[in-house]
Amino acid sequence: MRAKNILLIIVFFLISASIFNSLSAAELENEFSIVVYGGEPEGVMAAVAAARQGYNTLLLMERDKPGGLMTYGGLNFLDLNYGPDQRNLNKGIFAEWHHMLANRVVFSIDAAEKAFEKLIFREENLTVYSGVTIKSLQVNDGMVKEIIVSRNSEDIHLYPSMLIDASQDADLAAIAGADYFTGGADIGLPERHMALTMVLHLGNVNGDGIMQEVRSQRYGLAHMKDDHAWGFVRVGELYQPLDNNIRMRGLNIVMEKDKQSGNYEVYINSMLIFDTDPLDKKSISRAYNRGKREAANVLEFLKTNFRGFEKAEIIDYLPELYVRESRHVVARYQLKITDLFNNRVFNDTIALGSYPLDYQASGTDNTGYVLFNPIIYGIPLRSLLPHNFKNMMVVGRSSGFSSLAASSSRVLPTGMACGEAAGIAAAYALENNKNIPELITDNEMINSIQQELGLDSLLKIYSKETNKEIIEDQVLLPYLEELISWGLLNGGYNNDFKLKSTITERHFAHKIAEGLIRRQADILYEWVPGGLESVSSTQSLTRNQAAKLLLVAASKSIEGLSGDEYYHQAISNELIPDYIIENIRIDRVLNRREAYIILGSFLKNCSTADDISFYRGYE
Numbered sequence: 001m002r003a004k005n006i007l008l009i010i011v012f013f014l015i016s017a018s019i020f021n022s023l024s025a026a027e028l029e030n031e032f033s034i035v036v037y038g039g040e041p042e043g044v045m046a047a048v049a050a051a052r053q054g055y056n057t058l059l060l061m062e063r064d065k066p067g068g069l070m071t072y073g074g075l076n077f078l079d080l081n082y083g084p085d086q087r088n089l090n091k092g093i094f095a096e097w098h099h100m101l102a103n104r105v106v107f108s109i110d111a112a113e114k115a116f117e118k119l120i121f122r123e124e125n126l127t128v129y130s131g132v133t134i135k136s137l138q139v140n141d142g143m144v145k146e147i148i149v150s151r152n153s154e155d156i157h158l159y160p161s162m163l164i165d166a167s168q169d170a171d172l173a174a175i176a177g178a179d180y181f182t183g184g185a186d187i188g189l190p191e192r193h194m195a196l197t198m199v200l201h202l203g204n205v206n207g208d209g210i211m212q213e214v215r216s217q218r219y220g221l222a223h224m225k226d227d228h229a230w231g232f233v234r235v236g237e238l239y240q241p242l243d244n245n246i247r248m249r250g251l252n253i254v255m256e257k258d259k260q261s262g263n264y265e266v267y268i269n270s271m272l273i274f275d276t277d278p279l280d281k282k283s284i285s286r287a288y289n290r291g292k293r294e295a296a297n298v299l300e301f302l303k304t305n306f307r308g309f310e311k312a313e314i315i316d317y318l319p320e321l322y323v324r325e326s327r328h329v330v331a332r333y334q335l336k337i338t339d340l341f342n343n344r345v346f347n348d349t350i351a352l353g354s355y356p357l358d359y360q361a362s363g364t365d366n367t368g369y370v371l372f373n374p375i376i377y378g379i380p381l382r383s384l385l386p387h388n389f390k391n392m393m394v395v396g397r398s399s400g401f402s403s404l405a406a407s408s409s410r411v412l413p414t415g416m417a418c419g420e421a422a423g424i425a426a427a428y429a430l431e432n433n434k435n436i437p438e439l440i441t442d443n444e445m446i447n448s449i450q451q452e453l454g455l456d457s458l459l460k461i462y463s464k465e466t467n468k469e470i471i472e473d474q475v476l477l478p479y480l481e482e483l484i485s486w487g488l489l490n491g492g493y494n495n496d497f498k499l500k501s502t503i504t505e506r507h508f509a510h511k512i513a514e515g516l517i518r519r520q521a522d523i524l525y526e527w528v529p530g531g532l533e534s535v536s537s538t539q540s541l542t543r544n545q546a547a548k549l550l551l552v553a554a555s556k557s558i559e560g561l562s563g564d565e566y567y568h569q570a571i572s573n574e575l576i577p578d579y580i581i582e583n584i585r586i587d588r589v590l591n592r593r594e595a596y597i598i599l600g601s602f603l604k605n606c607s608t609a610d611d612i613s614f615y616r617g618y619e
Helices: 003-024 025-029 041-052 070-071 092-100 111-120 171-176 206-215 233-238 281-305 337-342 412-431 436-440 444-453 453-462 477-485 505-519 528-534 543-553 564-572 578-583 592-602 612-614
Strands: 034-037 057-060 126-130 132-140 142-151 154-158 162-165 180-182 198-203 223-226 228-231 246-248 253-255 264-268 271-273 313-318 327-329 349-353 378-379 392-394
Touching: 034 412, 041 070, 041 092, 041 111, 041 126, 041 162, 041 412, 092 111, 092 412, 132 543, 154 378, 162 171, 162 412, 171 392, 198 281, 198 477, 206 223, 206 228, 206 253, 206 281, 233 246, 233 271, 246 264, 246 281, 271 281, 281 313, 337 477, 349 412, 349 444, 349 453, 378 412, 392 412, 412 436, 412 444, 436 444, 444 453, 477 592, 505 528, 505 543, 505 592, 528 543, 543 564, 543 592
Parallel strands: 034 057, 034 162, 057 126, 162 392
Antiparallel strands: 132 142, 142 154, 180 327, 198 264, 198 313, 223 228, 228 253, 246 271, 253 264, 349 378
16 A cells, blocks of 8 residues: 555656646646645645536645645644534545544644645646746736746746635735735734744654653643643743743644654644744744754753653754744635634535634743634635635635634634635636625525535534524623633633632723723823823722723823712713613622623723724625
């Protein structure tokens, strides 16, 4: 079987080379109805799906081999989406690819790459063109009419009817003029983005030593299953970096056994690199070199402090850093964090997700956080369509997801499911002489696409779990949604927002200031944050003190006021929601539920800068 697989790969490259060399630029120009740009896993899914619909499809890759950042950056661990019954939610071509990896959560990079190649090789309607760069695009009335790409100094003009951008940073869409924002700009934090990672590739590691560390728990809670060990959070706390803008988190170790020596090659996904612009190649190159220098220090730390690594050595450096976040395209529908919070499934749902909203660290002063853990949510086809385009879709982590929703929807199985859906949707649109916006409004066609993707049966199975709020408290819900949508609260893996506990005045004041800053509210004068700080303490928040802080935030005078007067003045300025007025008739300590109702109500009534409003949901 192994020899047969190797032969298939060799034949694939021979045939591919033959196709590339035999087709002239002129022949390429008019050959393909559907063009997919980007050899990422999502791009492979899109191209294979389109080809299976019977359309001549061209997959353009900047890199030489398929797999993109996943294989070039060393991602050999899958974050899967499971239903409440532990059923894998992502089927279709993703499941075919995953089956080639024996349905394992961890796998070798080579095996993943070969599985992508097998999928491509099987499709007679699919041509791959590698080593290309985009030179320019011609767009007219929301339709991409022409793409000019370059390979080996030769320009090729392409005229696709449908275009799918599967590049990691939505480069093609950006060149075409699609609107987008970077980092956390939709929550007022454009410079914030998740850390980059250099995956370490080490050899001569003793697996028994790693198991000893798991059992000892001396570096915190740790687990080991099959060829995967994870946890060890204290390693990140104890490690002293050479670079002030690099740190280690808990170790995530994928192990590949060397049958001759009995030792392991390991891939460690733990190094976090900050202070880097993910869209600047020079900045990424500098970060790569910083990571290489830090890798030697990490190795020495592990050799000295972690059993199993005494004789470890660096095998090589993977070709690229893993970049988690850059652009977010503004789509026909921006998938919102509240959609995930309410387990929303849309009429035009084309993929399902359930992975926790795991926002990785964005700076040395934070460790990342889990906002909450959804049950099942849908991704609508509209979120793949840039709002001002009709024949171009974007799949992958740069699709039309809010920056916080993307902390779940960016995982590879979700993106690969979206890629397949985009390929099928492109073919359906061509078959029925429609553009993508017209297709989206055709319920019959959307139902057909869902059936082809196998979503109709899954949605029936999980009908009781979808469109169901994580928090059933209908009074609290709109205010909690407001705070979550700006990244001001998180409930962790267990969705525990600690609603019965108290909150301090200072914490409440900081949340007010942060909420105003993030939305760039027009009432945010320069003295407000300092004013809130000066009139708050570390005492538990009471009703009257909450009212006092709201008055300061709204730049209302508090001179001469005391006690209940703060509260009545806040009511007269319409700063206190009706529920609080009706249910808290005396001054007392508030719990977080009550504090969040007051805070959420106040912020909901504040203005938001126009550009941020645009990023948060164009429809």
